Amino acid sequence: MPIIHVYMWKGISQESVNKVISGITNVFVEMNIPAQAVHIIVHEDPKAHWGIDGKPATESRPNVEPT
Amino acid sequence: MPIIHVYMWKGISQESVNKVISGITNVFVEMNIPAQAVHIIVHEDPKAHWGIDGKPATESRPNVEPT
Amino acid sequence: MPIIHVYMWKGISQESVNKVISGITNVFVEMNIPAQAVHIIVHEDPKAHWGIDGKPATESRPNVEPT
Amino acid sequence: MPIIHVYMWKGISQESVNKVISGITNVFVEMNIPAQAVHIIVHEDPKAHWGIDGKPATESRPNVEPT
Amino acid sequence: MPIIHVYMWKGISQESVNKVISGITNVFVEMNIPAQAVHIIVHEDPKAHWGIDGKPATESRPNVEPT
Amino acid sequence: MPIIHVYMWKGISQESVNKVISGITNVFVEMNIPAQAVHIIVHEDPKAHWGIDGKPATESRPNVEPT
Numbered sequence: 001m002p003i004i005h006v007y008m009w010k011g012i013s014q015e016s017v018n019k020v021i022s023g024i025t026n027v028f029v030e031m032n033i034p035a036q037a038v039h040i041i042v043h044e045d046p047k048a049h050w051g052i053d054g055k056p057a058t059e060s061r062p063n064v065e066p067t
Numbered sequence: 068m069p070i071i072h073v074y075m076w077k078g079i080s081q082e083s084v085n086k087v088i089s090g091i092t093n094v095f096v097e098m099n100i101p102a103q104a105v106h107i108i109v110h111e112d113p114k115a116h117w118g119i120d121g122k123p124a125t126e127s128r129p130n131v132e133p134t
Numbered sequence: 135m136p137i138i139h140v141y142m143w144k145g146i147s148q149e150s151v152n153k154v155i156s157g158i159t160n161v162f163v164e165m166n167i168p169a170q171a172v173h174i175i176v177h178e179d180p181k182a183h184w185g186i187d188g189k190p191a192t193e194s195r196p197n198v199e200p201t
Numbered sequence: 202m203p204i205i206h207v208y209m210w211k212g213i214s215q216e217s218v219n220k221v222i223s224g225i226t227n228v229f230v231e232m233n234i235p236a237q238a239v240h241i242i243v244h245e246d247p248k249a250h251w252g253i254d255g256k257p258a259t260e261s262r263p264n265v266e267p268t
Numbered sequence: 269m270p271i272i273h274v275y276m277w278k279g280i281s282q283e284s285v286n287k288v289i290s291g292i293t294n295v296f297v298e299m300n301i302p303a304q305a306v307h308i309i310v311h312e313d314p315k316a317h318w319g320i321d322g323k324p325a326t327e328s329r330p331n332v333e334p335t
Numbered sequence: 336m337p338i339i340h341v342y343m344w345k346g347i348s349q350e351s352v353n354k355v356i357s358g359i360t361n362v363f364v365e366m367n368i369p370a371q372a373v374h375i376i377v378h379e380d381p382k383a384h385w386g387i388d389g390k391p392a393t394e395s396r397p398n399v400e401p402t
Contacts, residue, residue, distance in 0.1 A: 001251065001258065001265075003208045003271055003307060007108055014383060014391075016232060021386030023228030029389075030224070031217060031268050039271060039307065040386035041342055048081060050202065051088030051107035054096075056081075057202065064202075067232050068184065068191065068198075070204055070240060074137040074376055083165060090164070094157030098150060098201050106204060106240065115349060117135065118356030118375035121364075123349075124135065131135075134165050137338055137374060141242055148316060148324075155319030163322075173338060173374065174319035175275055182215060185222030185241035188230075190215075208309055249282060252289030252308035255297075257282075269385065269392065269399075275338040284366060291362030298358070299351060299402050318336065325336065332336075335366050 002028060003039045009057070010044040011066030017042050069095060070106045076124070077111040078133030084109050136162060137173045143191070144178040145200030151176050203229060204240045210258070211245040212267030218243050270296060271307045277325070278312040279334030285310050337363060338374045344392070345379040346401030352377050 004024055025038045053060040071091055092105045120127040138158055159172045187194040205225055226239045254261040272292055293306045321328040339359055360373045388395040 001208075001210055001253075001262075003309070005206045005208075007202075007204045007206075009202055017384055018391060019232060020228060021391060022389050023231070024225055025386060025389035027221060027224030027228070028268075031220060033268060035389045036387065038386070038389070041271070041380050042384040042386070043380060044384070045108050045110060049084055049109040049111070051092060051105070051109070052103065052202075054089050054092035054102045054105070056085060056088060061202075067229075067234060068141075068143055068186075068195075070141040070242070072139045072141075074135075074139075076135055086165060087161060090161030091158055094154060094161070095201075097157070098153060100201060108204070112376050112378060116352055116377040116379070118360060118373070118377070119135075119371065121357050121360035121370045121373070123353060123356060128135075134162075134167060137376070151317055152324060155324060156322050159319060159322035169322045170320065172319070172322070175313050175338070176317040176319070177313060178317070179242050179244060183218055183243040183245070185226060185239070185243070186237065188223050188226035188236045188239070190219060190222060246309050246311060250285055250310040250312070252293060252306070252310070253304065255290050255293035255303045255306070257286060257289060269342075269344055269387075269396075271342040273340045273342075275336075275340075277336055287366060288362060291365070292359055295355060295358030295362070296402075299354060301402060320336075329336075335363075335368060 001037055002033070004041070006040065006042045008042065008044060009047045009050060009066035011047075012042070012044060013067075016067050068104055069100070071108070073107065073109045075109065075111060076114045076117060076133035078114075079109070079111060080134075083134050135171055136167070138175070140174065140176045142176065142178060143181045143184060143200035145181075146176070146178060147201075150201050202238055203234070205242070207241065207243045209243065209245060210248045210251060210267035212248075213243070213245060214268075217268050269305055270301070272309070274308065274310045276310065276312060277315045277318060277334035279315075280310070280312060281335075284335050336372055337368070339376070341375065341377045343377065343379060344382045344385060344401035346382075347377070347379060348402075351402050 251258045318325045385392045
């Protein structure tokens with residue numbers, strides 16, 4: 001406890017994954033939850049499978065790159 | 068708001084993904100929710116990792132193709 | 135197949151839930167997937183537990199009502 | 202993008218929810234993702250419905266309080 | 269690892285929750301995964317929010333009771 | 336009903352997936368839920384995207400292999 005599922009566009013670097021994991025874990029550590037109790041899964045889904053504004057993000061957000 | 072996670076068998080075409088995204092978005096637009104507030108992720112999972120009737124769907128649903 | 139999880143702000147009426155269920159099911163029926171194969175869960179989460187723009191939606195979207 | 206689902210034991214205070222939302226949002230802002238693009242849902246589930254070590258956490262973690 | 273989310277109709281007894289937790293944990297223990305590494309959340313959602321066959325299960329499955 | 340999402344480290348064999356599916360289904364069959372009503376998705380996520388103890392499991396659990 002807690003369990004966190006993060007969904008991002010496919011193409012994220014391992015360095016960014018590491019920042020997501022350490023950063024989110026710290027949020028809970030500052031609330032006095034031990035780091036070893038924090039479980040995080042970073043899921044990647046293709047931008048073309050991600051719908052915003054009725055269209056895949058490849059069309060509705062063409063200029064935004066995966067981080 | 069809303070956020071929608073759709074889970075389907077791997078192998079769906081981009082054309083079908085687009086229909087899922089536009090169709091589901093329209094359901095909420097008809098309820099007066101703006102399209103830009105509707106976030107949809109279409110996840111693909113292999114048919115062999117999808118259990119129905121105690122077996123992977125490759126065995127329990129051998130004749131059904133991914134859409 | 136498919137399985138759909140819908141997340142909305144708490145306070146949705148049963149009539150709206152019914153529209154979400156029938157509307158999303160129809161999207162897949164039009165793709166030749168039988169209605170009885172479409173499983174949808176409509177989850178409600180309090181607007182105060184829903185973060186947008188770094189704050190709960192009760193603060194960042196104060197004038198938007200649950201549907 | 203991104204979408205984050207956080208699962209915690211029921212009983213969390215609104216102040217803690219706010220910290221989770223602002224803290225996690227900041228992790229992504231530091232990666233140059235705009236705060237308004239970060240969507241977070243903080244779900245609460247009863248400790249008795251949360252299994253660790255083959256038992257509900259009420260039995261396997263009796264002395265740990267929800268934050 | 270692993271993390272398991274179970275979604276059931278609201279109304280399940282704590283005795284049934286305990287059986288779900290111990291039973292699923294055992295599946296992984298028999299695969300040589302330690303019980304303390306198995307995390308399970310049993311979510312309850314109202315039968316009226318659960319869509320099957322284009323309708324809430326209260327209508328499409330009127331005679332099936334929550335376990 | 337029920338719907339179960341299982342998240343494991345990438346690299347699981349199909350034989351293990353089959354055991355997870357049949358084992359979890361049996362847990363519900365023993366509670367008098369018919370096997371054909373039990374839907375399970377076994378998701379695989381890379382160990383490097385799975386955070387425990389503030390780090391990816393490749394670092395915090397280097398000696399544990401995917402099952």
